Amino acid sequence: MTSSASIVEVSGLQKRFGNHVAVDDVTFTVPEGGSVGIVGESGSGKTTIARMLVGLEVPTAGTIRVGGRDRMPHASVAERRRRARELQIVFQDPYSTLDPRQTVDSCLDEVLRLHRPELNRKGRLSRMNDLADMVGFDSRQRRALPRRLSGGQRQRVAIARALAVEPSAIILDESVSALDLSIQAQILNLLAEIRSETSIAYILISHDLAVIRQLTDTCVVMQHGRVLEVGETGAVLDNPQSEYTKLLRSCVPGPGWHPTRLRNIFPGGS
Amino acid sequence: MSLLSIKDLKVSLPVDKERRVVLRGIDLELEAGESVAIVGESGSGKSMTARAIARLLPRRAVVSGSILFDGRQVLDLKDAALRRFQAAEMAMIFQDPRVHLNPVRTIGDFLVEGLVNTRGSSKKAAEHKVIELLDEVGIPDGTRRLRQYPHELSGGLLQRVMIAAALASEPRLLLADEPSTALDVSTQSDVMAIIDDLCKSRGMALMFITHDLELAAAICDRTAVMYAGQIVEVQGSTDLVEHPRHPYSAGLLGAKPNVSRRVQRLNAIPGRPRAAFEVQNGCAFSDRCRFASEECIASEPTLKHEPGGAVRCFRADDLILNATEGAVL
Amino acid sequence: MTALNTPIAPARVLRTIRPIPGLDVVGHVAVLLVILFACLAAFGPLIAPHDPNAVNLSLSYGGSDTEHPIGYDQQGRDIFSRLLHGARSSFLGPLIIVAAASTAGMTLAIVGAWRKGWIDATLAGILDSSLAFPGLLLAVMVVAIVGPGIQSTVIALSIAYTPYMARIVRSAAITEISKDYVAAARVQGFSALTICVRHVIPNIMPIVLGQAVLTVAWATVDIAGLSYLGLGIQPPAADWGIMLANGQTGVLQGYPMEAVSAGLCLIIAICSFSLLGERISRRGEAIAA
Numbered sequence: 001m002t003s004s005a006s007i008v009e010v011s012g013l014q015k016r017f018g019n020h021v022a023v024d025d026v027t028f029t030v031p032e033g034g035s036v037g038i039v040g041e042s043g044s045g046k047t048t049i050a051r052m053l054v055g056l057e058v059p060t061a062g063t064i065r066v067g068g069r070d071r072m073p074h075a076s077v078a079e080r081r082r083r084a085r086e087l088q089i090v091f092q093d094p095y096s097t098l099d100p101r102q103t104v105d106s107c108l109d110e111v112l113r114l115h116r117p118e119l120n121r122k123g124r125l126s127r128m129n130d131l132a133d134m135v136g137f138d139s140r141q142r143r144a145l146p147r148r149l150s151g152g153q154r155q156r157v158a159i160a161r162a163l164a165v166e167p168s169a170i171i172l173d174e175s176v177s178a179l180d181l182s183i184q185a186q187i188l189n190l191l192a193e194i195r196s197e198t199s200i201a202y203i204l205i206s207h208d209l210a211v212i213r214q215l216t217d218t219c220v221v222m223q224h225g226r227v228l229e230v231g232e233t234g235a236v237l238d239n240p241q242s243e244y245t246k247l248l249r250s251c252v253p254g255p256g257w258h259p260t261r262l263r264n265i266f267p268g269g270s
Numbered sequence: 271m272s273l274l275s276i277k278d279l280k281v282s283l284p285v286d287k288e289r290r291v292v293l294r295g296i297d298l299e300l301e302a303g304e305s306v307a308i309v310g311e312s313g314s315g316k317s318m319t320a321r322a323i324a325r326l327l328p329r330r331a332v333v334s335g336s337i338l339f340d341g342r343q344v345l346d347l348k349d350a351a352l353r354r355f356q357a358a359e360m361a362m363i364f365q366d367p368r369v370h371l372n373p374v375r376t377i378g379d380f381l382v383e384g385l386v387n388t389r390g391s392s393k394k395a396a397e398h399k400v401i402e403l404l405d406e407v408g409i410p411d412g413t414r415r416l417r418q419y420p421h422e423l424s425g426g427l428l429q430r431v432m433i434a435a436a437l438a439s440e441p442r443l444l445l446a447d448e449p450s451t452a453l454d455v456s457t458q459s460d461v462m463a464i465i466d467d468l469c470k471s472r473g474m475a476l477m478f479i480t481h482d483l484e485l486a487a488a489i490c491d492r493t494a495v496m497y498a499g500q501i502v503e504v505q506g507s508t509d510l511v512e513h514p515r516h517p518y519s520a521g522l523l524g525a526k527p528n529v530s531r532r533v534q535r536l537n538a539i540p541g542r543p544r545a546a547f548e549v550q551n552g553c554a555f556s557d558r559c560r561f562a563s564e565e566c567i568a569s570e571p572t573l574k575h576e577p578g579g580a581v582r583c584f585r586a587d588d589l590i591l592n593a594t595e596g597a598v599l
Numbered sequence: 600m601t602a603l604n605t606p607i608a609p610a611r612v613l614r615t616i617r618p619i620p621g622l623d624v625v626g627h628v629a630v631l632l633v634i635l636f637a638c639l640a641a642f643g644p645l646i647a648p649h650d651p652n653a654v655n656l657s658l659s660y661g662g663s664d665t666e667h668p669i670g671y672d673q674q675g676r677d678i679f680s681r682l683l684h685g686a687r688s689s690f691l692g693p694l695i696i697v698a699a700a701s702t703a704g705m706t707l708a709i710v711g712a713w714r715k716g717w718i719d720a721t722l723a724g725i726l727d728s729s730l731a732f733p734g735l736l737l738a739v740m741v742v743a744i745v746g747p748g749i750q751s752t753v754i755a756l757s758i759a760y761t762p763y764m765a766r767i768v769r770s771a772a773i774t775e776i777s778k779d780y781v782a783a784a785r786v787q788g789f790s791a792l793t794i795c796v797r798h799v800i801p802n803i804m805p806i807v808l809g810q811a812v813l814t815v816a817w818a819t820v821d822i823a824g825l826s827y828l829g830l831g832i833q834p835p836a837a838d839w840g841i842m843l844a845n846g847q848t849g850v851l852q853g854y855p856m857e858a859v860s861a862g863l864c865l866i867i868a869i870c871s872f873s874l875l876g877e878r879i880s881r882r883g884e885a886i887a888a
Binding site: 054077080081083087088091093097098099100102114115161162165 | 778779780782783785786787788789790797798801802
């Protein structure tokens with residue numbers, strides 16, 4: 001698992017909140033430029049993994065190696081800045097992902113000032129133009145405050161903000177789930193384009209198997225904080241091994257599909 | 271005569287100081303025991319349509335047109351007649367059941383009280399009935415559940431409780447506003463199966479509000495697609511998924527990623543969904559439609575009835591739309 | 600003020616002009632009055648026609664004349680000049696108190712909300728228990744120990760108002776810090792200080808500002824009250840609280856002008872600050888929602 005071509009290596013990762021084990025013994029790797037999906041329903045621990053990867057939560061046990069270096073908690077500001085250039089994140093909720101008082105341009109400018117201090121005003125502006133072009137923003141939208149932008153546009157800003165750091169990988173934590181279908185398709189296409197242009201790696205966290213299929217090469221299926229199945233995305237979805245993956249797969253509507261009652265597997269607890 | 275007959279339903283709501291149109295003339299029929307899905311994106315007016323039928327619009331909403339339920343004008347109902355209509359003739363379930371349950375009262379209080387109030391049955395009889403209903407919606411240990419509080423139950427279970435509550439009055443029409451959207455995939459399938467089963471076995475008409483055309487096709491006989499406060503297409507659900515007639519319906523189908531195969535590029539619809547109040551002249555979809563002609567920009571198409579459905583598009587007859595491969599001329 | 604002479608009522612004019620969008624007529628009146636009081640506090644002593652402390656016992660309780668529009672107090676001092684001078688001392692104290700309490704309260708609240716865990720719990724505990732202790736009582740105690748005077752009053756009231764400020768800011772800060780954009784900024788490697796100064800504080804500012812303006816009103820009451828009791832600002836300084844206390848004897852003797860004019864000034868000032876503060880807070884909540 002320690003191949004030099006991995007950008008992220010997670011092993012034996014565990015997170016407890018009090019007595020509750022949110023993430024238990026999770027191991028996976030993300031190759032450089034690869035795209036890994038983490039699939040699971042609510043309570044599967046997938047978002048907690050994302051937050052541990054970027055240092056927003058401290059793991060109870062296990063190791064996270066990014067770019068060949070262990071991520072220890074309580075890093076210095078300089079170290080956190082270096083880590084930022086390895087891993088970025090785009091969150092789910094388009095409405096809280098941007099500072100309501102910051103225009104698109106000033107949001108990007110702030111990031112560039114921090115991570116590209118060698119750039120002067122002109123250099124930052126040209127980089128901002130590149131980023132805006134990449135996510136499809138015109139100059140009027142770039143001067144707008146978030147409340148003037150739609151959900152899809154805000155997610156584009158969040159993606160541009162993550163790209164501004166030029167990270168090796170981006171975590172997409174349900175980043176398209178809150179969007180309307182026609183907008184979701186635009187963002188999925190955008191993400192695919194960005195990956196083909198920049199060879200950035202993705203860690204895509206989603207409950208939506210179709211989104212996972214569209215955007216990832218390998219995927220990790222999780223339930224109750226544990227990994228049930230890992231494999232090439234097409235293989236896992238076409239020929240699922242675990243009962244749970246089979247169940248998830250059978251619940252996706254499609255031609256000829258009919259919903260089924262699951263009385264027998266429904267947990268008796270709450 | 272249809273159970274529900276909606277004619278030229280228009281709704282506007284006050285926003286700040288202006289009035290915003292949310293529905294621009296809805297026409298829809300629903301037979302007794304029939305199921306129809308209303309599919310649209312946010313702002314299309316699909317939830318507003320259901321709320322208008324249930325008379326649950328904000329007080330300052332301005333409504334015009336006609337909603338006939340079993341021959342009676344729903345928009346004219348007042349006081350006791352309105353309450354009877356809302357309590358006994360129709361029922362509505364929502365996306366988030368927690369909003370509609372009092373957190374400090376037990377599930378039993380909620381379910382039993384409804385029955386005692388609407389049907390005047392004794393508490394004992396009501397409890398017995400409620401336990402039966404819970405069993406029907408897949409909650410076998412009803413006696414125990416009645417003593418629990420909403421926070422002790424998962425979202426899927428609460429939605430089933432809401433379904434049981436909706437069934438208790440034996441309504442003839444069930445309005446289900448995205449009842450499974452907030453639920454996990456596996457629970458979603460379960461809840462939809464329960465709604466489907468119960469509507470069929472009880473001969474209850476269903477209006478299912480959703481954003482998912484394929485889910486709609488799996489549950490409902492017919493599907494109506496809404497855009498910017500209007501219905502743009504109505505067809506038999508399977509036909510609509512296989513042979514959409516309106517470019518927007520085809521666009522929605524093409525935009526959806528497929529779980530069984532990966533495509534090079536999704537056929538995303540450019541731009542963003544228009545809200546009803548933003549629509550100027552011409553077809554509301556014309557600015558996003560790649561088939562738009564001068565006619566589409568200049569004037570607004572009407573909902574043209576044809577065998578098996580209706581479509582609101584000038585070019586419907588020229589186009590052969592294919593959902594998966596993208597639309598072709 | 601020319602509007603008063605025209606047939607159109609000032610409220611009507613305001614309703615049609617409304618220079619500040621989203622603010623109602625009462626709010627506009629409050630803004631105007633607050634600006635007026637601020638000007639009085641700044642320039643009052645400069646425009647006062649007479650020395651506020653010039654005693655002339657022969658004019659004791661003298662009536663108004665063209666040069667002395669409100670008349671004289673018991674010691675024959677010009678009431679109008681004393682009111683103008685009093686504006687400064689009546690507001691300088693509250694302003695210092697609010698500035699100090701806001702800064703201290705905001706710092707404590709944001710540090711707690713950011714660090715969470717035991718630091719926040721300890722801070723919240725200290726702040727909550729200090730709320731149980733009346734500010735005025737604390738001020739009286741400090742004055743009893745240090746001796747009366749404006750400095751000890753201001754320090755005591757600054758400390759007393761800090762927990763009120765901190766409590767309100769803390770809940771706003773917790774909501775703001777839990778938003779995704781703050782998490783995104785952390786992931787981007789911005790320091791906690793940068794995030795708080797550039798993002799968190801500007802976003803909770805309407806709430807802080809609203810509370811601060813309200814606090815000006817309360818602190819004005821407190822200082823006037825303490826001065827009235829002889830514990831705050833010391834005579835012969837011109838201060839509305841002292842004038843209210845001194846005027847009492849006049850009221851009993853049938854010369855109410857000193858007490859009434861000082862009392863009116865206090866009431867109008869306090870009401871305008873309260874009304875404006877409430878409006879700013881409400882607007883902040885509306886934006887946050």
